[in-house]
Amino acid sequence: MQAKRIDEVIRESHTMPLPRLVTRDLAAPFPRATRCVSIVGPRRAGKTFYLYQRMRDLADAGVERTRTLRLDFEDDRLYPATGQDLDAVWRTYRSMYPAHSEGTTHLFLDEVQAVDGWERFVRRLLDTQDVQVLLTGSSSRMLTSELASAMRGRSVSYVLLPYSFQEYVRARGREVPEHQAPTERAWTVNMLRDYLRFGGFPEVAREDDAGAKVRKLSEYVDLMLMRDVVERHGAKNIKALRLMLSAIMASVGSEFSVFKLRGRLASIGIDVSKDTMYAYMGHLVDAFAAFQVRRWEGSRWASEQALPKVYPIDTGYIAQSGGRSAEDMGRLMECAVAVEMLRRRSTDPTMEFGFWRDRNGAEVDFVISQGARVLQLVQSCYDVSDPNTRAREVASLLKAGRALGCDELTVLTWDHEEEALAEGRRVDFRPVWKWFLGR
Numbered sequence: 001m002q003a004k005r006i007d008e009v010i011r012e013s014h015t016m017p018l019p020r021l022v023t024r025d026l027a028a029p030f031p032r033a034t035r036c037v038s039i040v041g042p043r044r045a046g047k048t049f050y051l052y053q054r055m056r057d058l059a060d061a062g063v064e065r066t067r068t069l070r071l072d073f074e075d076d077r078l079y080p081a082t083g084q085d086l087d088a089v090w091r092t093y094r095s096m097y098p099a100h101s102e103g104t105t106h107l108f109l110d111e112v113q114a115v116d117g118w119e120r121f122v123r124r125l126l127d128t129q130d131v132q133v134l135l136t137g138s139s140s141r142m143l144t145s146e147l148a149s150a151m152r153g154r155s156v157s158y159v160l161l162p163y164s165f166q167e168y169v170r171a172r173g174r175e176v177p178e179h180q181a182p183t184e185r186a187w188t189v190n191m192l193r194d195y196l197r198f199g200g201f202p203e204v205a206r207e208d209d210a211g212a213k214v215r216k217l218s219e220y221v222d223l224m225l226m227r228d229v230v231e232r233h234g235a236k237n238i239k240a241l242r243l244m245l246s247a248i249m250a251s252v253g254s255e256f257s258v259f260k261l262r263g264r265l266a267s268i269g270i271d272v273s274k275d276t277m278y279a280y281m282g283h284l285v286d287a288f289a290a291f292q293v294r295r296w297e298g299s300r301w302a303s304e305q306a307l308p309k310v311y312p313i314d315t316g317y318i319a320q321s322g323g324r325s326a327e328d329m330g331r332l333m334e335c336a337v338a339v340e341m342l343r344r345r346s347t348d349p350t351m352e353f354g355f356w357r358d359r360n361g362a363e364v365d366f367v368i369s370q371g372a373r374v375l376q377l378v379q380s381c382y383d384v385s386d387p388n389t390r391a392r393e394v395a396s397l398l399k400a401g402r403a404l405g406c407d408e409l410t411v412l413t414w415d416h417e418e419e420a421l422a423e424g425r426r427v428d429f430r431p432v433w434k435w436f437l438g439r
C-alpha cells in the first residue's frame with residue numbers, strides 16, 4: 001500500500017465534517033482499553049453512520065479529533081487490505097502524531113471483515129497500546145464463538161439492523177405522541193404502511209419516490225450477493241443463489257425446506273448439490289440477507305432437527321423481489337415483527353424466540369422464552385374482523401398456552417385494540433405500531 005495513500009486517508013479521517021445523523025437506539029458502550037466492540041449487521045443498515053455518531057460523542061466530550069482514526073475498508077485506496085497494511089497505517093499514524101503515544105487513541109475500523117488477518121492486528125494492539133477499538137462488519141461470523149476465540153474473549157458484539165419503526169419515524173422528522181388525535185393516529189398508520197412496504201434501510205427511508213426506493217433496494221441485494229456471498233465465499237452458481245433468495249421472499253411465514261428447493265431447481269434444469277444448497281443458505285445468513293426462526297420443541301437438538309422459517313432481514317428486500325408477498329400486508333407485518341424480535345434479542349442475550357406448531361396444524365407465530373421458561377406467545381394477524389380468523393388465532397394461542405404453561409397471550413393487529421377473555425384467559429389484542437414503539 002502506497003505511503004501517499006495512507007497519509008491521505010489518515011488526514012481525511014481528521015478533516016472531513018461529521019454528518020448530522022438520525023440517532024440510533026443501539027446503546028453499545030465505548031470499549032475498555034483491553035477490549036474491542038464489534039457492530040455487525042447488513043450492508044447499508046447505518047453502521048458507518050453509527051461510527052460517526054460515536055465520533056461525534058467523543059468530540060462533544062472534548063476528545064481531540066486527531067486522537068480518533070477511522071479507516072473504511074470499502075475505500076478503494078485501502079481495498080483490498082491485509083493485516084500488514086493495517087500495521088503500516090498504524091505506524092504512519094503514530095509518526096504523524098507522536099504526542100498521542102501518551103493517552104488513549106480511539107480506532108474505528110469500518111467493514112473490517114474485508115481485511116485478512118485483522119483479528120491478529122487488533123489483538124496485538126490491545127495487548128501493547130492504549131487504544132479503544134470500535135469496528136463494524138457485515139458478517140454474522142463476527143458474532144460467533146469463532147471470533148471470541150480469535151480475539152481471546154476481548155470482543156463484544158452488538159447487532160445494528162435497519163431502522164426500527166421508532167427510528168424510521170424519527171428519520172421522517174416526527175415523534176409519535178403517547179396520546180394521539182385521530183389525525184395523528186392516521187399519520188402513524190400511514191407511516192407504518194410505508195415502513196412495511198419498503199423497510200427500514202436509512203437511505204431508502206429518506207427517498208420519497210416509490211420507484212427510487214425499489215431501485216435502491218435492488219442495488220443493495222446485488223451488492224450483498226456479490227460482495228458478501230460470491231466474493232467472500234466463492235459461490236459459483238449465482239442463478240441458484242438468486243432463486244434461493246427469491247424463494248425466501250416468497251415463503252415468509254412458512255417453513256422453508258432447502259431440500260425441496262433443490263428439487264424445484266432440478267426440475268428446471270439447475271443441478272446443484274445438496275451440500276452446496278445448504279452452504280448457500282449459510283452464506284445468506286452470514287451476510288445478514290436472512291435469518292432463521294426455529295420451531296419451539298423444548299430442546300435445542302429437537303429444534304435444530306425441525307424445518308425453520310426463514311425471514312429476510314428487512315421487509316424492503318421483499319418489495320424489490322416483486323410477487324404476491326410484496327403486496328401482502330399480513331406477510332410484511334409478520335416479517336417486520338420477526339425482525340423486531342431479532343433486534344430485541346440482540347439487546348437481551350437471555351431472550352430466545354421461535355414458533356410453535358402441534359401435530360394437528362395449530363400454530364403460534366412467536367414463542368418468546370428465557371431458557372426453558374416461556375414468557376409470552378404472540379400471533380401476528382393483520383385483520384381480526386372476520387370471526388373465523390379471530391377464533392382460529394385465539395384457539396391456537398390457548399392451545400399453545402396450555403401446552404407450554406404460558407398465560408401471556410397477545411395478538412398483534414393492524415390497528416385493533418382490545419382486552420378479551422377466552423376460556424377464562426386474557427388475550428391482549430394490540431396494534432402492531434404500539435408494540436413496535438414499546439407501548
